[in-house]
Amino acid sequence: MHSVMKTNKLTYTAAVLALTLSCATAQDKKPDADNTDRNKQDQDGKTKTPMDQSNAPEDIKLVAKIRKMVVDDKSLSATAKNCKIITNSGRVTLRGPVNTAEEKSIVEAHAVMSAGKDKVESHLEVKASK
Numbered sequence: 001m002h003s004v005m006k007t008n009k010l011t012y013t014a015a016v017l018a019l020t021l022s023c024a025t026a027q028d029k030k031p032d033a034d035n036t037d038r039n040k041q042d043q044d045g046k047t048k049t050p051m052d053q054s055n056a057p058e059d060i061k062l063v064a065k066i067r068k069m070v071v072d073d074k075s076l077s078a079t080a081k082n083c084k085i086i087t088n089s090g091r092v093t094l095r096g097p098v099n100t101a102e103e104k105s106i107v108e109a110h111a112v113m114s115a116g117k118d119k120v121e122s123h124l125e126v127k128a129s130k
Helices: 001-027 036-042 056-074 101-115
Strands: 084-088 092-097 120-126
Touching: 001 120, 056 084, 056 092, 056 101, 092 101
Parallel strands: 092 120
Antiparallel strands: 084 092
16 A cells, blocks of 8 residues: 555656646747748738638649749759749739748749749748848
8 A cells, every 4th residue: 555655746747747747848938930021021011921822723823833943843942832922913022031042043933934934923032040
């Protein structure tokens, strides 16, 4: 009986400790994701966002074609593959972070190959090196 009480106390103590640690971890501020600040500036309505994506069949096909090219490109990082590609009336807007100037050029080239040079507006940003 005495060992059962000891085991219960140890289990209770471990549970309290685990709960305390999880609460302390939850209160630690986590760093913002790469797009957090950019998403805040999107709220002013002056920049194209995914909400500006057209539902016209031609625009949907165009964005899908560009996205496929970007995602299939093994030279691009996950950051570059997740850039925003917005099409409206055949015009393409590229936004978001990429890791290098080379990635920026590659994503822009995929968009230009699909839509034409005069129909691509790039707002891709090269992330600052740490």
